Amino acid sequence: MALDHSSLNQPKFRSQWLRAAVLGANDGLVSTASLMMGVGAVKQDIKVMILTGFAGLVAGACSMAIGEFVSVYSQLDIEVAQMKREKERDSIDQDQEDDDGDEKEKLPNPMHAAAASALAFSVGAMVPLLAASFIRDYKVRLGVVLGAVSLALVVFGWLGAVLGKAPTFRSIVRVLLGGWLAMAITFGLTKLIGSSGL
Template sequence: MSSNDSLTSLNQAKFAPPNNDLEQQQEATTTLEIETEDNFDYSKRSQWLRAAVLGANDGLVSTASLMMGVGAVKQDIKAMILSGFAGLVAGACSMAIGEFVSVYSQLDIEIAQMKREKQRGDGRGIREEEGTNDEEKETLPNPLQAAAASALAFSVGAMVPLLAASFIRDYKVRLGVVVAAVTFALVVFGWLGAVLGKAPVLRSALRVLVGGWMAMAITFGLTKLIGSSGL
């Protein structure tokens, strides 16, 4: 090997960029991100999932079932829309009040538990206890927020069948459009809940869809039966 070749090889080795260290850092960062995602506790999302996705699903199914029940004996569009609107308002108020009472009870229990732990004492410093108490207060449930979220979610779900039936005069077409719109919304809500909670998507969507269909079919059938009997 000539002296020039030896000098060129030496210079390349001397000024070569540290690719190995950079690649190792990138691999470590990617591995850490994957581990963080895998270790995420998706059960922490259960509270707001219940208040949002499930609340919207309740509004969708209950309002659609009520409208289908009225539609079984009344072909007038006004009666169907009014029944759906009444179901929206009543359901949203019921969800808000129920969620407020439930979360407030949970809040009382957690505050009582915090007081018992404070009375016991565990030898920690005053500053440490104050910091811990501040963190615990931030994680306490908020009854007003829960009530508002439940009422809003219920209203969003209930608006689907109402909007679907509002502009269709023909009775049979109106019923078909309501069923189609509710079916689509049920699949979306089931899929959304499964994705956010990292649950099986197909199974969740089918469970929500079949449950909604059953609720509408039972309400329609029983109302039709009672209405045709002349009671």
């Protein structure tokens, strides 16, 4: 009796997709928050900050979707070409044709990958946007954005560690420090350039 390797690998592939979704959401979170903090360094207007965050969300989601589509389509082309070579090399009977049909169903779908990537990025990007949306006071707004983003970074760090079966504490610290560093550098450089009068 033949062993169905696909059924054995399904949990592994599911955890890989979930981990990729967490990483995509983390990208959206850090990128959008850094943009908003950078603009917040030189502009205190809430409307400018929100528009910047929204533009970052849309641009990032489109970039992630297109990048994932191209990457997965390239992978699909390689796998289809490999299947054709194997089909030509082996003798063709009815059972193998059925297997080919099953294999084609298991191939990666570029559209699904693109949509998932864009959605994951957008989920992360919504955190700083929602945190800043209803707070008029400039300093309070920056503090709330930093707090909300920090909490989300802790959650994403923990999820990434659990899905990747890695040490939880180290993963959380790494993700948190990385996010803080990205926001601090963006804020600092934008403040420097803004104050220089360029």
